[in-house]
Structures are given as C-alpha cells and as structure tokens.
Amino acid sequence: MLASYKNAIGHPASARADKLQSITGVLLGCFLLAHLHFESSILLGKEAFYTFVQLLEGGMFSASGHGFPIVTKIISVFMLLVVIAHAAVALRRFPAQIGQWRALRRNLSLINHKDSNIWFWQLVTGFALFFLVPAHLFTMITNPEIGPHLSAERVLHQNAWLLYILLLPAVVIHAMFGLYRVAVKWGFTTQRTVLRQVAKVLVVYLIVLGLLSLGSYISIGMDLALPVEAFKPH
Incomplete structure (x- = not known):
C-alpha cells in the first residue's frame, strides 16, 4: 500500500507532468497578456491596428509592406499544440465522477481556503476552455486574415462575439490565477x-480591456457594408 502511494504521489512521471503543466501554463498566460494588448490596439483606431497586424505578420519583409497571414496560422497551430499539451497533463487532476465533484464542493464549503477555492475555479474554467479555446484557434487556422474590417466582420457578422463573450472571462480568470498558482x-x-490581489486586479483590468476591444469591433462591424472589403490605409 505504501509503495502504491509513493508511485501515485512521487513518481518521476508525475513530477515531469507538473513541470510541463507549469511551463505550458506560463507560456499560455504570457501569450494571453500579449494577445489582449495587441487586440486592444483597435481602440487607437483602424490604422493603428492595421499597422500592428502588418508588423506582427512580418510586413517589413514584404515588398508591399503587407504582412503574411501564414504567420498568424503558424502561431495559431503552435498555440493549439501548447493548449493540447497543457490540457493533457492537467486532465489527470480533474475529478472523474459527479460524486467526486460533489465531495469537492462540500469540502471546499467547509474549509473555505482561498487557494483551494482558486484551484476549484481553475478546474471549472479549464473545463470550459477545453471547448472554447480550440474553437477560437481553429477559426484562426482556417481563416487567418486579420484586419480592422475583416476582424470586425468575424466578430459581428459571423457571430464570433458569442464565442468571445464566453471565452474572455474564462481564459482571463484561468490564466491569471494559473500564473499565481x-x-x-x-x-x-x-x-x-x-499576489492574489495582483491577480484579481489583472483579471478585472484584462476583462475590461477585452470587452472594450470587443465593443470596438462590433461598432466597426455595424458601419461596414456587405460584402466586407479589407481595410486599406490612407
């Protein structure tokens, strides 16, 4: 019995999985911070967002100055692989049965320990992100064109806002408290x-920033005539 306990708790494979979960989690959290700030450049205007897109897609290496959408596709594929690796090692800690979830909630209500409650919400948001994040990344892989008009079309006219309004709070809460943990x-x-207070401030700040960006895309989309044409700077 003692041997089986050591195998379950102290097995080298478990330690490696913990490290992989932490490394991929930090990578995803840092990417989210950069991604939300990049998206928020739309708040500075269409031209500012267009300039950021061309820069990040390697426009300086193009004769026309236009970036390469393949860059967005490659980054999206890479991040999807990181998400899969993170989810694969994180799933081993998920309660597998409804009875385990009930027991967990009962114990948390009795203990009322802040870090334990954070861990529980990591489980809940992680479960939601298992479905939401691949849906977002698959969209970027199959349709990597980014721009003020094209992104606004995706958000409003293709109803991506329904996905983002669920994805934004879940991914921000999971990522910021994940970095804390x-x-x-x-x-x-x-x-x-x-550090918990810093994480809470970041959660509020990033959700507000994301909602403002989302609102800006919706506003731009409402002014666009169909079919939508790609934005061209003056």
Whole structure:
C-alpha cells in the first residue's frame, strides 16, 4: 500500500507532468497578456491596428509592406499544440465522477481556503476552455486574415462575439490565477495575499480591456457594408 502511494504521489512521471503543466501554463498566460494588448490596439483606431497586424505578420519583409497571414496560422497551430499539451497533463487532476465533484464542493464549503477555492475555479474554467479555446484557434487556422474590417466582420457578422463573450472571462480568470498558482507552487514568492490581489486586479483590468476591444469591433462591424472589403490605409 505504501509503495502504491509513493508511485501515485512521487513518481518521476508525475513530477515531469507538473513541470510541463507549469511551463505550458506560463507560456499560455504570457501569450494571453500579449494577445489582449495587441487586440486592444483597435481602440487607437483602424490604422493603428492595421499597422500592428502588418508588423506582427512580418510586413517589413514584404515588398508591399503587407504582412503574411501564414504567420498568424503558424502561431495559431503552435498555440493549439501548447493548449493540447497543457490540457493533457492537467486532465489527470480533474475529478472523474459527479460524486467526486460533489465531495469537492462540500469540502471546499467547509474549509473555505482561498487557494483551494482558486484551484476549484481553475478546474471549472479549464473545463470550459477545453471547448472554447480550440474553437477560437481553429477559426484562426482556417481563416487567418486579420484586419480592422475583416476582424470586425468575424466578430459581428459571423457571430464570433458569442464565442468571445464566453471565452474572455474564462481564459482571463484561468490564466491569471494559473500564473499565481505557478508562482506559489515553485516558490517564486511567499507573498500569497499580495499576489492574489495582483491577480484579481489583472483579471478585472484584462476583462475590461477585452470587452472594450470587443465593443470596438462590433461598432466597426455595424458601419461596414456587405460584402466586407479589407481595410486599406490612407
């Protein structure tokens, strides 16, 4: 019995899985921070967003200055692979039966431990993201064209806002508190209370930033005539 316990808790494969989960989680969290700020450039106007897109898609290497949408596709494929790796190692900690979920909720209500509650919401948002994130990334892989008009068309006229309104809070909560848990888990900080407050502030800030960006795309989309033509800077 003791041997089986050691195998379950201290097996080298479990330690490697923990490291992989943390590494992929940090990568995804940092990518989200960059991605939401990149998307928010639409708040500076169509030309600002267009300039950012061309820069990130390697427009400086093009004779016309226009970026290469294949870059967006490659990044989306890579991030999908990272998401799959992260989910694969994280799933081993998911309660497998409804009875386990009930027992978990009952224990959490009795204990009322802040980090345990964070872990529970990591499970809930992680489960939702298992479906939401691939849907978003598959869209970017199959249709990687980005621009003020094309992105607005996707958001409003192709009803992607329905996906994003669910994806935004789930991914922000999961990522920011995930970064918090990694920092605590691997001993990067002992200031749990301070770091929890930082995570909460980031959650509110990023959700507001994302909603403002989403609202801007919707506003642009409402002014577009169909069929939508790609934005051309003056």
